[in-house]
Amino acid sequence: MKKMFFSTLSLMFFLACLAIAQDHDFNKVQIKVTKVAGNVYMLEGEGGNIGASVGEDGIVIVDDQYAPLADKIKAALKGITDKPVRFVINTHYHQDHTGGNAIFQQGAPVIAQDNVRKRLQEGGTAGNLGGIKMEVKPSPKAALPIITFDHDVTVHLNGEDIRALHCPHGHTDGDSVIFFPQSNVVHMGDDFVTYGFPFVDLAAGGSVSGMIAALEEIIPKLPADVKVIPGHGPISNLDDLRRYVAMLKDTRAVVETGVKQGKTLDQLKRENVLAPWQKWSGDFITSEQWLVTLYNDLTGVKTGEFIKHN
Numbered sequence: 635m636k637k638m639f640f641s642t643l644s645l646m647f648f649l650a651c652l653a654i655a656q657d658h659d660f661n662k663v664q665i666k667v668t669k670v671a672g673n674v675y676m677l678e679g680e681g682g683n684i685g686a687s688v689g690e691d692g693i694v695i696v697d698d699q700y701a702p703l704a705d706k707i708k709a710a711l712k713g714i715t716d717k718p719v720r721f722v723i724n725t726h727y728h729q730d731h732t733g734g735n736a737i738f739q740q741g742a743p744v745i746a747q748d749n750v751r752k753r754l755q756e757g758g759t760a761g762n763l764g765g766i767k768m769e770v771k772p773s774p775k776a777a778l779p780i781i782t783f784d785h786d787v788t789v790h791l792n793g794e795d796i797r798a799l800h801c802p803h804g805h806t807d808g809d810s811v812i813f814f815p816q817s818n819v820v821h822m823g824d825d826f827v828t829y830g831f832p833f834v835d836l837a838a839g840g841s842v843s844g845m846i847a848a849l850e851e852i853i854p855k856l857p858a859d860v861k862v863i864p865g866h867g868p869i870s871n872l873d874d875l876r877r878y879v880a881m882l883k884d885t886r887a888v889v890e891t892g893v894k895q896g897k898t899l900d901q902l903k904r905e906n907v908l909a910p911w912q913k914w915s916g917d918f919i920t921s922e923q924w925l926v927t928l929y930n931d932l933t934g935v936k937t938g939e940f941i942k943h944n
Contacts, residue, residue: 660702665710670869671861672817673792677710679703681730682865685821686711687814689792692720695742696812696821696863698734707734721745721789723798724779725823725865726806727753727838728760729770736776745787746779747800749808749839754778759837763935764926766833766919801825801848805832805865807839811852820856821863825849826878828867830916831885831924834931842886842931849879885911889928899929 658680666678670685677684681699684707693711698704711719722738724746725731732754735744754773761767781787789796794817798810805824812821824832825845834840853875862870885908892902908921915921 660700660706663703663706665703665706667710667713668869670817670819670863672814672819673794674814674817674819674861674863675714676863676869677707679706681733682725682728682824683821683863683867685812685814685819685863686714687792687794687796687817688715688717689794690717691791692717694721694723694789694791694794694796695719695738696723697725697731697823698722698738699730700733701737704734704737718742720791723789723796723810723812724750725812725821726750726809728806728824728835731823731865732773732777735779736774739776739780743781744777744779745781745783745789745798747798747808747810748782748784749806751779751782753806753808753838760835761837762834762923762927763836763930765923767837799852801844801852803839803841803844804834804848805840805845806835809840809848811848817861818857818859819861819863820852822865822875824865826862826864826870826875828864828870828874829918830914831911831919831921831927832882833919834927836927836930836935842882842928846879846882846886849875849882853879881911881914885924886928886932889925890932893929893932899926902929 663680668676670676673687673689675686675688679699682697685696687694719738719742722742722744727750755778757770757772760770786799794814797813801809801811809823809825834842856872858872860872862875864870888907892907902925908925912921
């Protein structure tokens with residue numbers, strides 16, 4: 635699962651954010667291309683996984699990692715086809731998924747949910763309203779999605795009905811899950827990751843409960859043999875997704891019980907209530923930070939929301 639690799643990357647992003655492009659040596663990054671199924675590929679480099687629909691009509695990519703990697707990403711795509719990138723779809727606003735927007739948008743419009751554009755345009759705070767906090771500067775105009783949607787949008791290209799479906803409060807408040815139905819592939823963005831406890835950006839309208847609700851709505855609609863591209867990590871399957879949701883629900887339940895009993899966050903920490911799920915703890919989202927995330931989400935600690943969804 636390359637757990638250590640991504641944990642290090644995550645710390646770099648959330649502690650250095652925009653400065654990463656200057657401080658990190660992207661020259662050493664290699665782009666790995668993997669055929670997923672049908673006409674869909676996955677590109678791994680540094681940042682969120684890129685999904686790519688490749689065919690006679692051109693290329694649709696899902697997310698674009700960091701700006702310094704744009705040329706390497708383009709070269710990797712050239713190794714698959716000589717067709718141009720026609721569209722870019724952002725799964726959410728974080729820079730490890732949108733950093734290449736300005737470069738790719740020189741020839742391919744960027745599509746995203748309304749709140750992605752708002753958060754990129756205005757900047758703000760990313761974090762779990764606890765120990766993880768990062769001020770994010772506004773993005774330049776060229777990086778802003780020029781096509782936005784509220785609930786869903788479909789791109790008809792390469793024989794695929796590529797559908798982006800908004801998940802109102804998951805990893806952030808602008809998340810989209812991307813379906814490639816003809817290829818039997820789904821790109822989950824950071825609503826599903828394989829590195830352990832996920833980062834839920836409560837400061838940007840994210841919610842553990844919202845993430846669970848979205849996943850429980852999506853999973854029954856997926857074929858049993860669907861290929862799952864996580865926001866970070868290797869290609870997965872429906873069983874991996876179900877185990878992940880079970881962990882989210884079980885950890886939320888134990889913390890919710892403590893909250894209903896009137897226990898404070900410090901009491902829950904001392905009781906080590908998440909001990910049974912220690913294997914999910916990582917260098918970025920440790921058990922303690924996951925507990926903070928769950929506690930703040932369950933007790934309604936909120937800040938920085940653009941809009942409230944029902």
